[in-house]
Amino acid sequence: MSIPKEAYEALQSIVGPEWVSDDPAVRIADTKGGYATGVVDVNAVPPGISIQPETGEEIQQIIKIANRYRLPFIPTSTFFSAMCAPTIDDVIMIDLKRMTQLEINEKDLYAVVGPGISHSMLQAELFKRGLMTFVPTCGAQSSVLANLVHCGDAVIGWRFGLGYRRVLAVEWVLPNGDLLKLGSRSYLKDYFWGEGPGPDLRALMRGNEGHEGGLGTITKIGVKIFPFIPEKLEPKGVSPRTTLKLPENRMKWYNVTMPTREVAVDFMYELGRCEIGLLVSSIPPLFRYVARSRGKGAAGFWENWKKFGENADKNLMDIRVLCFGWTSEKQLAYEEKVLLDVVAEFGGTASAGPATDESNFQSADAVCSWFIGGRFLSEVYFESLDCGLHTEKGVRELARLRTPPLADTWDTPMLWAPYEFGHMGKQESLNYVDDKEIDALRAHEQACREMDLKIGGYAIMEDTRMFGKAWHNYDQWMKKLKATFDPNNLSNPPKPLERLLYEE
Amino acid sequence: MGMKEDLAAIVGVENVSADAEELKLYSKDYSVSMPSMPNYVARPKNVEEIQNIVKLANRTQIPLIPCSSSIHFNGAALPVQGGIMVDLRKMNRILNIDIRNRAIRIEPGVTWTQLQDELDRHDLMALNPLFAHPLKSALSGSLEREPMLIPKFEYGDPILNLEVVLPNGDLMRSGSSCTVGFPDNAADGVNPQGPGIDWVKLFQGAQGTMGIVTWMIVKAEVKPKVNKTFFMPFERIDQAIEPIYRIQKNMIGSECLLLNRVNLAAILAEKWPGDFSFLREILPPWTLILILAGGWRRPEERIEYEEEALNRITMELGIPEAHTSLKGAPGLEKKLPGMLRNAWPSEKVYWKFGYKGSCQDIYFHTVLSKAPDFTEIVTEPVAANGYPLDEIGIYIQPLERGRACHFECNFYYNPQDTKTANRIHNLYVEAAETLINNGAFFTRPYGPVANMVYDKAASYTAALKKTKHWLDPNNVMAPGRLCF
Known part of the structure; x- marks a missing residue:
């Protein structure tokens, strides 16, 4: 260990010796894990030490020590995502799991959470109070704070918008150890509002994705929560393989099939104009087969997927719509009628789905996508639903050129998740490869980015080196921003400037 | 070349002026902010011209003040350190x-x-x-x-x-x-x-x-094709708060706002001052306006279930059912949705100017449950400055399903009366100070309020200044505003 003894002792004195460790077992555990393991953390090295503070003040002190001894530091909350895995030596891993502050303001519909609170934990508390949040599709075990600041993607965006816009007031320890309070917290004790005073400095928290610790450590946020219905969602099954039974008088799934992708997109636009539904999302056959194969092993999946592909109708697109009687049972009936009107008008078919939910309210777990083996990478775009038709087609054609070794998707439709009643949407394509073929996945990724430059694709996984100049030299502004707030370049360098994926 | 010539080279001689009479138009607005004169006005027609103006400003350190409207409020477009007004009205496509x-x-x-x-x-x-x-x-x-x-x-x-x-x-x-x-x-x-x-x-x-x-x-x-307007009268503001919470949590309604009788009368008056005085007399102290908007499809059916929910809310709260008309304003229920979805009609005197010629607004964010307290709190500086309590306009706008609200006080005054205008200025400053000290969150601080807010928000101010320096190291953009 080349972390100075004096620094180590100073850190011990901040949080107590029991909450600092340089034990190799702990350090290795903090090296890898979580979502995108094996893809974004291939260059990961163990941190120099791992420290677990309990308060924002402790984090300030830790970061000041880090600055004094010029030690890089990385925050991590639940380590759900591997994106914060260290790639340089002697990093202080600031593990925020102990920060489980949770306050719920039922009247004014916001909660205050520390980084250690997961979506599942928050949702469980909210359901007790007749309120709700969402769980991101990547997994309900993720930290509310980290997830919203980093990505916040969830199909509930149909009605409630972009995840990071659900962040209200913020407490943020900057890379020099100063505490920055945003929104109503800037001079009040309240967390009910995020903007201002004046320009909204939440602007610096993230762009397409969060800064991944590159601009300090966010320690507490106010987050929007939403009204729910009086009826309870009852769990069924044996943990962890449980599902939630939905109250049929208030919630009803519909599985809609449209003849083509283009018609499906038209259909989603029309639903947006109608302002109905709590959730709307297309369901790619690939996702469906992954979900159906849980517990059957990878071999079961691949066998079924191959059988499906031989007879697949690659044009059909399936969309799930959750009609919701927020106001009353009558609202549910209204939404169903409107939905069925639109389905009929667009030449689709609709059938009622089972009155259960496994992945949208309490226990989403896209990490299960790993069980079928190999590695996968999502090409995720946020733009209009129409733009999604272009990007999906482009990614599909590029993937075809590398299939195999990329697993065959049979040219079936990928994911569309419209947001804000169709004002925008996510379009996501998944590509799998065998462990040994990760280079093919990277080559595909590179080809997708080159396509983006040509057609105007706007992928989440931006690469400042490829896009900086093309996108109005924003990389230069980011470099200056990093230098402004992190002059010692210690806050998870080189974030937020480059993605690990592209680092050699 | 001088500055005027430099600007003329960029935007054309016809789009630059240093004429005192013309500049005077930019020196004051409909607020109690101190007037201040720009040195020039330039009217660019495209982005390239704007870029060249900005580069010129960086070379010469002259301030730039962008403005887009023909009318200004809050002092937000005043050239407090002089400089070039960048008037963007020619870019109106x-x-x-x-x-x-x-x-x-x-x-x-x-x-x-x-x-x-x-x-x-x-x-x-x-x-x-x-x-x-x-x-x-x-x-x-x-x-x-x-x-x-x-x-x-x-x-x-x-x-x-x-x-x-x-x-x-x-x-x-x-x-x-x-x-x-x-x-x-x-x-x-x-x-x-x-x-x-x-x-x-x-x-x-x-x-x-x-x-x-x-x-x-x-x-x-x-734009909804079918609408149904409801009015809920209240004697006291605190009586209106729980209905708003319930309406929003039941996810019903489109436009929803609460006005006191002064503001509602100012909005509804057709003939001044007769209509205004009459309406002020007969309108309830507080009116909650709620528009139930029909959906794109089956519009009447949506209104039907929302109206049922509204009736359920009033029943649960033990308050009278919402009215579908407003006493003293016959036919308003039909006109109001269209009115609310438009700017104020250009042929009518602006609603904030009809009473006394001008109006000073003060607004902030809070949670709905605190709105009654702030209604009370604001009366102290109002009374201290001799402004009649029954002439305060109040507008409360629930935000994001009632998570918070925009709380706005309107002080109507005659801008020609210097003494009154000075008193309103004092009132504005003192009211802001009192409100801030009692927990009002000024998300949009203007003029002297900005100083009060940024004095309190130390960490935010420091980070904001760093951010400003990152983007504008020469501080050419609207210097003197906010905390810059």
Whole structure:
């Protein structure tokens, strides 16, 4: 260990010796894990030490020590995502799991959470109070704070918008150890509002994705929560393989099939104009087969997927719509009628789905996508639903050129998740490869980015080196921003400037 | 060459002026802010001209003050350190109406009236504030985060993306509008995230200090074909709060706002001062206005279930059913949805000017449950400054399903009466101070209020100054405003 003894002792004195460790077992555990393991953390090295503070003040002190001894530091909350895995030596891993502050303001519909609170934990508390949040599709075990600041993607965006816009007031320890309070917290004790005073400095928290610790450590946020219905969602099954039974008088799934992708997109636009539904999302056959194969092993999946592909109708697109009687049972009936009107008008078919939910309210777990083996990478775009038709087609054609070794998707439709009643949407394509073929996945990724430059694709996984100049030299502004707030370049360098994926 | 000649070389001699009479028009606004004269006004016609003006300012250190409207409030466009007014009114095109994505791209000079008229032709409507002045720029109103009347859209922010000339003259486009070839590529410019940071949020509430926005893409929504208007009268403001919470949590209604009798009378008066006096007498002290809007399909059925829910709420609270008409304003229920979805009509005296010629607003955010307290708190500085308590206008706008509210006090006064205007200035300062000390959150601090707010928000102020220096090291953009 080349972390100075004096620094180590100073850190011990901040949080107590029991909450600092340089034990190799702990350090290795903090090296890898979580979502995108094996893809974004291939260059990961163990941190120099791992420290677990309990308060924002402790984090300030830790970061000041880090600055004094010029030690890089990385925050991590639940380590759900591997994106914060260290790639340089002697990093202080600031593990925020102990920060489980949770306050719920039922009247004014916001909660205050520390980084250690997961979506599942928050949702469980909210359901007790007749309120709700969402769980991101990547997994309900993720930290509310980290997830919203980093990505916040969830199909509930149909009605409630972009995840990071659900962040209200913020407490943020900057890379020099100063505490920055945003929104109503800037001079009040309240967390009910995020903007201002004046320009909204939440602007610096993230762009397409969060800064991944590159601009300090966010320690507490106010987050929007939403009204729910009086009826309870009852769990069924044996943990962890449980599902939630939905109250049929208030919630009803519909599985809609449209003849083509283009018609499906038209259909989603029309639903947006109608302002109905709590959730709307297309369901790619690939996702469906992954979900159906849980517990059957990878071999079961691949066998079924191959059988499906031989007879697949690659044009059909399936969309799930959750009609919701927020106001009353009558609202549910209204939404169903409107939905069925639109389905009929667009030449689709609709059938009622089972009155259960496994992945949208309490226990989403896209990490299960790993069980079928190999590695996968999502090409995720946020733009209009129409733009999604272009990007999906482009990614599909590029993937075809590398299939195999990329697993065959049979040219079936990928994911569309419209947001804000169709004002925008996510379009996501998944590509799998065998462990040994990760280079093919990277080559595909590179080809997708080159396509983006040509057609105007706007992928989440931006690469400042490829896009900086093309996108109005924003990389230069980011470099200056990093230098402004992190002059010692210690806050998870080189974030937020480059993605690990592209680092050699 | 002198500055005027330099500017003329950029925008053309006909678009530059240093004429005192002309400059005087930019020296004051409809607020109690101190007048201040610019040195020049330049009227660029395109983004390249703006970039050249900004580069000129950086070479010479002269301040730049962007303005987009023919009318200004809050002192937000006053040249407090002199400089060049960059008058953007010549850039008044609606560049694109994207009906599928319900998004519209506008230049700074597009007024709310212009925007709504155009959207109306496509069965769409803008997410506008309460009776914006017809000459007010829709772009600057959105940048200033003027509250929209419809709290049902949780994604409260109407701005999707924007193009901005940064303080060094560089061009930046936010979100997916930064893509190569936009708008002639696959992107529709509707994703506001990135690149790198959330640029949209940085320019909102900035009062022109962070750059000059040259176009903006804003959301539009489907204009309801069928509406039903409800009025709920209350004797006291605290009686109105729980109904608003319940309405919003039941997810019903479109436009929803609470007005006291002074403001409602000012809005409804056709003939001054007779109508105003009459309405002030007969209107209830507080009126909650709720529009139930029919959906794009089966509109009547949506209104039906929402009306049932509204009746259930009133029954549960033990208050009278909401009325479908307003005493003293016959036929208003039919006209009001259309009125609320438009700017103030240009042929009528602006509603804030009818009573005494001008109006000083003071507004902040709070949670709904605290609105009654603030109604009381504000009376202290009002009384201390001799302003009649029964002449305060109050407007409360629930935001984001009632998570918070915009609380606005309106002080009507005669701007020609210097003594009164000075008293209103004192009232404004003292009221702001009292409100801040009692927990009012001023998200949009103007003039002297900015100093009070930033004095309290130490960490925010320090970070804001760093951010400003990152973008504008020469502090050429609107210096003297906010904490810069």
